[in-house]
Structure formats: C-alpha cells, structure tokens
Amino acid sequence: DTGVSQDPRHKITKRGQNVTFRCDPISEHNRLYWYRQTLGQGPEFLTYFQNEAQLEKSRLLSDRFSAERPKGSFSTLEIQRTEQGDSAMYLCASSFPLGQGTEAFFGQGTRLTVV
Amino acid sequence: SQQGEEDPQALSIQEGENATMNCSYKTSINNLQWYRQNSGRGLVHLILIRSNEREKHSGRLRVTLDTSKKSSSLLITASRAADTASYFCAPEETRGSRLTFGEGTQLTVNP
Numbered sequence: 001d002t003g004v005s006q007d008p009r010h011k012i013t014k015r016g017q018n019v020t021f022r023c024d025p026i027s028e029h030n031r032l033y034w035y036r037q038t039l040g041q042g043p044e045f046l047t048y049f050q051n052e053a054q055l056e057k058s059r060l061l062s063d064r065f066s067a068e069r070p071k072g073s074f075s076t077l078e079i080q081r082t083e084q085g086d087s088a089m090y091l092c093a094s095s096f097p098l099g100q101g102t103e104a105f106f107g108q109g110t111r112l113t114v115v
Numbered sequence: 116s117q118q119g120e121e122d123p124q125a126l127s128i129q130e131g132e133n134a135t136m137n138c139s140y141k142t143s144i145n146n147l148q149w150y151r152q153n154s155g156r157g158l159v160h161l162i163l164i165r166s167n168e169r170e171k172h173s174g175r176l177r178v179t180l181d182t183s184k185k186s187s188s189l190l191i192t193a194s195r196a197a198d199t200a201s202y203f204c205a206p207e208e209t210r211g212s213r214l215t216f217g218e219g220t221q222l223t224v225n226p
Contacts, residue, residue: 108156109157
C-alpha cells in the first residue's frame with residue numbers, strides 16, 4: 001500500500017452533469033476525509049468517515065453532494081447537477097482517529113473543471 | 116473544529132536564507148501539525164508537535180509551540196528553491212474530530 005490514491009486525477013464536465021470521484025485510503029486507516037480546495041485557498045472540510053459511518057458533514061456540502069464509504073474501505077464522492085462553482089481540487093485523506101497523535105495522509109487530488 | 120491562521124500570507128526569500136511562518140489558533144489542542152503543498156498536488160505532512168512539547172526538530176525544520184499564546188512557528192533553515200510551496204498549520208482540538216486548515220503561507224524561495 002503506497003498511500004492514498006484518487007481517481008481520476010482530472011475531470012472536465014459540462015454543467016448539469018453528474019460526476020463521481022473515488023478515493024482509496026491507506027488500508028490500515030479507519031478515518032477518511034474529503035476536502036475541497038480552490039486556487040489560493042486552504043483545503044475546506046467537506047465530510048469524514050470513521051469506518052463506514054459518515055460522522056460529520058460540512059454545512060457547505062449542498063444536497064447535490066453525497067459521499068459513501070461502503071464496507072469502510074474506498075470512498076466515493078458524487079456531485080449531481082454540477083455547477084461552475086463546483087470547479088475545484090477535491091482532496092481525500094486518511095488517518096487513524098485523531099487524538100492518537102498521527103498524521104493525515106493526502107491523495108494527489110481530483111481536479112474538477114465544470115464548463 | 117477550529118482552523119489555524121497562518122502568517123504571513125506570502126513570503127519571498129533568497130536561497131540560503133531562513134524562512135519563518137507563524138500560526139495562531141483559538142482553543143485547547145492535543146497537538147499541532149504542519150503540512151506542505153506543492154502547486155497542484157496533495158498535502159504532505161511535515162511535522163507534529165504535541166501540546167506538552169515546546170520545540171521539535173526534523174532536518175532543516177524547527178517547530179515551536181507556545182500554548183499560553185496559542186501560537187506556533189515553523190522555521191525552515193538554509194532554504195532551497197525546492198522548498199517553494201504553500202505551508203499550512205492544522206491544530207487538533209482536544210475535542211476535535213478532524214483537521215481544518217487556514218489559507219496557508221505561500222513561500223517562494225528564489226534561486
């Protein structure tokens with residue numbers, strides 16, 4: 001297991017289309033996070049899972065966004081009816097539960113462009 | 116969860132100089148982490164300092180933590196052009212559930 005992997009690396013889609021991104025975390029990690037990042041800004045928290053349970057979801061996440069983590073392994077983030085404002089880098093990270101003094105490992109991200 | 120606020124927003128130095136970045140936060144923490152991000156890439160963990168530590172070193176990195184002032188600093192010594200990146204701090208609250216990030220410090224090291 002070489003780290004967190006995300007697929008695809010780049011996605012260009014037309015406004016109104018649905019897109020789905022995948023994240024494969026480090027296998028021993030039970031925490032998985034999704035962040036969104038726009039140019040010049042820091043990563044913005046979207047949601048996180050502990051095993052298969054989605055424990056927190058940002059108020060910034062509209063109803064068009066949904067994330068799943070079946071069986072507590074990989075995760076998918078779906079955006080329905082994409083808008084131009086959804087254009088961003090979507091980052092996935094995994095870790096052991098916080099409070100154990102461990103770091104989060106990030107994937108390389110999926111860059112979404114909505115045209 | 117709270118986020119750290121990095122200062123300055125941007126820093127430009129010459130190769131060989133030292134770079135200092137600061138982070139402030141608001142509540143009690145278990146630890147504070149620093150991350151680096153090259154343009155268009157994911158974040159990479161640099162160093163973690165626990166709340167009961169005051170200073171920590173890793174290679175050319177030195178991190179300090181002052182819990183009474185709720186602040187931390189990251190010093191990169193003898194900077195190199197390859198250190199050009201954005202640097203983020205992430206304070207982990209004592210009751211935290213996930214890491215949050217500020218806008219970061221954009222460091223440019225000129226050859």
